[in-house]
Amino acid sequence: MITIHLVAPDGATETTLAAKTGQSLMQAAVGGNVKGIEADCGGLLTCATCHVHVREPFASQLPPPADEELAMLEFTASPRGENSRLSCQIALAENLDGLTVDLPASQH
Numbered sequence: 001m002i003t004i005h006l007v008a009p010d011g012a013t014e015t016t017l018a019a020k021t022g023q024s025l026m027q028a029a030v031g032g033n034v035k036g037i038e039a040d041c042g043g044l045l046t047c048a049t050c051h052v053h054v055r056e057p058f059a060s061q062l063p064p065p066a067d068e069e070l071a072m073l074e075f076t077a078s079p080r081g082e083n084s085r086l087s088c089q090i091a092l093a094e095n096l097d098g099l100t101v102d103l104p105a106s107q108h
């Protein structure tokens, strides 16, 4: 288990979850009923409603996005930032203990 933190768009409300490794960040967030991760496609990389902004030092520890993720990041409802990722493509692993992401203002 690792600990992950999801910060609401207000910048103040934070949800902390104990998450199993081997699942995606999106799966952990949905399982934890985190508001702000819609994940309409269930992780099939066709919706971009699982958009998050990954904080450092974790953003630079993630494998770079595949072409398919980069393509879907063009369709995020909220502006895409330098550390924007789709949470269904972030595989939770031990090195991501403490992972902190900011949720965008909107997923639609």
Ligand code: FES
Residues within 6 Å of the ligand: 026, 039, 040, 041, 042, 043, 044, 045, 046, 047, 048, 049, 050, 072, 086, 087, 088, 089
């Ligand atoms: S859940 Fe649809 S792209 Fe991530």
